[in-house]
Amino acid sequence: MQINQNKLKQRLILLSFIASILLTGLKFFAYYLTSSNAILSDALESIINVIASGFAFYSIYxxxxxxxxxxxxxxxxxxFFSAGFEGALIIIASLFVIIEAVKRIMDPAPIQNLLQGSGFILFTILVNTAIGYKLLVEGKKANSLAxxxxxxxxxxxxxxxxxxxFSVGLIMLTGYVWIDSVASLLFGIFLAYNGFLLVSKSVAGLMDAVDDALLEKVVNTLTLNKKTEWIDVHNLRVQQYGSDLHIDCHLTLPYYWELQKVHETIHNFENILKDSHTGETEIFVHADPCLYQCCYFCRIADCPVRQHAFIKDIDWNAASLVKNEKLYNEARIHIP
Structure with a gap:
């Protein structure tokens, strides 16, 4: 399944790469027809699509x-590096777009054949939307940032x-050529913002920043499948590298259990987490022996070594499970 998923990702990004080359050519032809600064800005940005798609293909491979x-x-x-590289290229392209737009505002140039040029741009919109939507859907399914x-x-x-x-339509209706350069300027600012978002997410991934949505998903999986013998989970670490998920945690189990039973319980614990993820999942579980304080929230009814009566269960959440300590402090129970 993982092999098929990787092949699908490679085919999709290859499709994006080929389409980007063809559409960039169409946009430059539209600029040749119109001499529109806004269309030129769009065409220059499409060069980034080609470079970024090529690098993304290599990164996915x-x-x-x-x-x-x-x-x-x-x-x-x-x-992560691929997404950051793409974001950096977008920011660079946005700077060129903004500089060119400011020059054209100060020194306007005539625009022609807007209707014909707009037809080519409309075609690129349809193709980009279809491919972009497909990449977004499949990328989220495969947990592929690229x-x-x-x-x-x-x-x-x-x-x-x-x-x-829209700006071309306004020019045709009003005859105000400066709208072209203003639209190009706004487009450059919009590009810079999106490039910044990509770079920020890339840096966060490379620095192993916590992905709150991913952490919540793992915590919810553990909560929904919580077993009686899972006394406590703590020191939980979750990281996503491409399609690969890495999970580290400590699992508290009865201290009197034999090693074979501990091994089987951890194996089942790992399988539950692996079944919730479509890609490759690597899990490292450290088994901790229970302490007498755990009796207050331990749900094993027939425990032969219980020293205290069960008082209440502890709600598992992301804030508590990431701490490097057993959860009896979270129970807010007075322990003598």
């Missing part, structure tokens, strides 16, 4: 490679092209 001696956690982090980033970039390109068509 590399992230699919199995872990090796030099990369024991796999190659999934390349997708696919999501490229899909979001294409969708952003479609939105900006729609604004471009």
């Amino acid at each position: 590399l992230s699919a490679q199995p872990k090796d001696r030099n990369h024991p956690y796999g190659h999934g982090k390349i997708e 696919l999501v980033a490229d899909g979001r970039h294409l969708m952003t390109d479609s939105i900006s092209s729609l604004v471009l068509i």
Whole structure:
């Protein structure tokens, strides 16, 4: 299943790469027809689509490679770098767009053949929207930041092209040529903002920042499948590298259990987490022996070594499970 998923990701990003080359050519042809600064800005931004899609294809290929001696956690982090690279290129392109727009505002140039040029841009909008939407949907399913980033970039390109068509319509209705340069300037600012978002998310991933949505998903999986013998889970760490999910945690179990039973329980614990994720999942579980304080929230009714009566269960949540301590402090129970 993982192999098929990787092949699907590679086919999708290859489709994006080929489409970006063709659509960029169409946009430059539209600029040749019209001499519109806004259309030129859109065409220049599309060059970024080509470069970014090419790099994203390589990153997805590399992230699919199995872990090796030099990369024991796999190659999934390349997708963060790919998204950051794409974001940086978008920011650079936005600077050129803004500078050119300011020049044209100060020194306006004639515009022609707007209707014909707009027809080409409308076609690129339809293609970019279809491919971008597909990349977003499949990227979220596969937890691929590279696919999501490229899909979001294409969708952003479609939105900006729609604004471009709107500005061209205004020029045709009003005859005010300066609208073209103002639209280009706004487009450049919009590009810079989206590039900044991509770079920020990339840096967060490379720095192993907590993904709150992913952490909540893992916590919800544990809560919904909570077993009586799982006395406590703490020191939970969750990281996503490409399609690969890595989970570390401590699991508190009865101290008197034999090693075989501990092993079987941890194995079942791991399988529950793996079944909730479509990609490769690597889990490291450290087994902790229970303490007498755990009796207050331990749900094992027939425990042969119980020293205190059960008082209440503890709600598992992201804030408490990430702490490197057993959860009896979370119970707010007076322990003598």
